[in-house]
Amino acid sequence: MDNISVEIEVSARHIHLSRDDYNFLFGEDSDFKIVKQLSQEGEFATDKKVKVIGPEGSIEARFLGPFRKKTQLELSTTDCFEIGISAPYAIEVSEEAAEIKLAGKEAEIRRNCAIIARRHLHCNPKEAKKHNFTPGQLLDLTIKTERGGVIYSDVVVRIADHYRMRVHLDTDEGNAAGITEQSKGILTLEK
Ligand SMILES: [Zn+2]
Known part of the structure; x- marks a missing residue:
């Protein structure tokens, strides 16, 4: 991946x-x-x-x-x-x-x-196929913001027809990482 x-x-x-x-x-x-x-x-x-x-x-x-x-x-x-x-x-x-x-x-x-x-990734079957995601798979998410870099592990893949590819974090996780409206992350297979 x-x-x-x-x-x-x-x-x-x-x-x-x-x-x-x-x-x-x-x-x-x-x-x-x-x-x-x-x-x-x-x-x-x-x-x-x-x-x-x-x-x-x-x-x-x-x-x-x-x-x-x-x-x-x-x-x-x-x-x-x-x-x-x-x-x-x-x-x-x-x-x-x-x-x-x-x-x-x-x-x-x-x-x-x-x-x-639990922190998770939403995606639809087409996106899942493109990136070889499977339901329940665990990913690493690397985030770099003004605050610095963090890696959140165990991002759970969730797949459904009406989903669009987005990672969802809760407010504690978002604040700890210094997330803003435009923040993006990089997904990699968990090692
Ligand atoms: Zn969600």
């Missing part, structure tokens, strides 16, 4: 909601507004925020659509410290996700849905 240049996006904390949980939190008749289309086709940020309540504090997480089968809250390590929870590193929500209280305008619910997203 050659060195492959890739755009990097930093994902702030956010929540994906099931339709049922959305209805619980905001009410059956509640509508959300789309405030921004995201780089991954069909995915968007909304005007709705959910209050995330832990034993030591609370923060807000923006609801990103469309609806998912399962509610999934993606936090950074710093977010977890702030509210006093410990969440597992994961690609998606599972039984191991941390329990958390969520509050909307209408109600509060408790869900096992909090994870710290």
